[in-house]
Amino acid sequence: MSIDERTHDRTFVRTFFTSPTAVEGETDSATMLRSAAQLRGMQAPDVWVPDNEDATAPSMRDEGVENVVSVVAEHGAGFPGEIHPRVVWHRDHPGTRYRGFEHMRRITDPERGAVEHIDGFVIPEVGGIDDWKKADEFLTIVEHEHGLEPGGIAMSVIVESAAAELAMGRLREAMGNPSNNLERLFLLVDGEVDYTKDMRAITPTGELPSWPELRHNTARAASAAGLIAVDGPYDDIRDVDGYRTRMTDNQAKGMLGIWALTPGQVVEANRGPLPPAEGSWLLSTGDDETTLETVDGTQVYTGDRVSLAEQADGYRLTVAGNSQTLDEAALREELLDLVAYVPSLGDIVDSMEEFEAAKAAGKGAIAMTRSATLCIDGVEIDISADRMWDEATYQALQTPITLFQDVYEHRPDQHDDLAELYGERVLERATNVG
DSSP, rough: OOOSOOOOOSSSOEEEEEEOOTTTOOOOTTTTHHHHOOOGGGSSSEEEEEETTTSSSSGGHHHHHHHHHHHHHHHGGGGGSEEEOBBBOOTOOOOHHHHHHHHHHHHHHHSSOOOOGOOOOEEOOOOOOHHHHHHHHHHHHHHHHHHHHHTTTEEEEOSSSSHHHHTTTTHHHTTTTTEEEEOEEEEEEEEEHHHHHHOOOOOOTTTOOOHHHHHHHHHHHHHHOOOOEOOOOOTTTOHHHHHHHHHHHHTTTTEEEESSSSHHHHHHHHHTTTTTTSSSEEEEOSSSEOOOOTTTEEEOOOOOSSEEEEETTTTEEEEEEEEEEEOHHHHHHHHEEEEEEEHHHHHHHHHHHHHHHHHHHHSOOOEEEEEEEEEEEHHHHHHHEEEEEEEHHHHHHHHHHHHHHHHHOOOOGHHHHHHHHHHHHHHHHHHHOO
């Protein structure tokens, strides 16, 4: 089996949601765990992380372990996503690593009823590749002691140091070595806060750097090693637009998962990677893009950054203060450079089915045409563009469908939400195409 072939049930993880395992001062310290365990539909994450590290006070962590066992034993069978508790760990502190080992041992004790619902563990603060192997070895010991399937407990790591970032480059040579069980690796999760501390980075405002290089390196390592990349937490939980922008940027890197701090962020992150229900046209306005409004089948621009006027000698097009006079053919070409189409799930299915039919008829490539009527300042112009589809295009554009199908297979609790979003007919076609 190829090292970059994914071996876990989930091919995609959109949402990584953490909950404190014990809350000090509450009558029931497990109250937040119980609440998270009962999330369903779009509010429930693909991966739920009962967090016995940063989200839980050090004095409450032993109690937190007991809470994880109790809540997961009671509610784990009904939880629709995977359950991966985070335990304490640190590359420089043997005592912390041993405590994490003891917590994993207690959580996975078969006599306590939780382990059958535990899919894996999240290991924070890892260092070089040897440190990853230590965590793997502890899990191997836990499996042996409890009579569990060797390698059956998944392991995800949080990349929070330069050492861990460099270690990702060694995964391909380390995984598959008979001296370890690193094939159990599942998620590579960025932890930008501690990474910033480790790098001793400073910004004028004290805000975190965006670390696009770290996110690229994590996505690349995940692709090369058959794992799944997940971005770190987005702390401004009220900034929904910023969260969406971050996800869009990540998705262009192949990082389709993101940390969620609230059920509201879970909903956004669950929906974010899925194709839209309706297609839309975007118009570049110089330094930004705006979504055109569909009015009676016409794509209408109502902003003030782009203007268009008919003249005796053609048309005058102004974009962000820069004007040019164009004839009709040149205007169409210019507008084609300014617009882009965001396909809906139905559009993607249409294109894939058309290419599949052409391929079955013996054609290796076909042209797909997309047309629209644009209206700017009351002036209407018809545009049309062809895109060649061949097998490489088909495979590249299959990712949104593969993601959708993975969600549909593993999250039956979201079927009603998806049917409401897309409609039953599109849903049926999308689950069968490809």
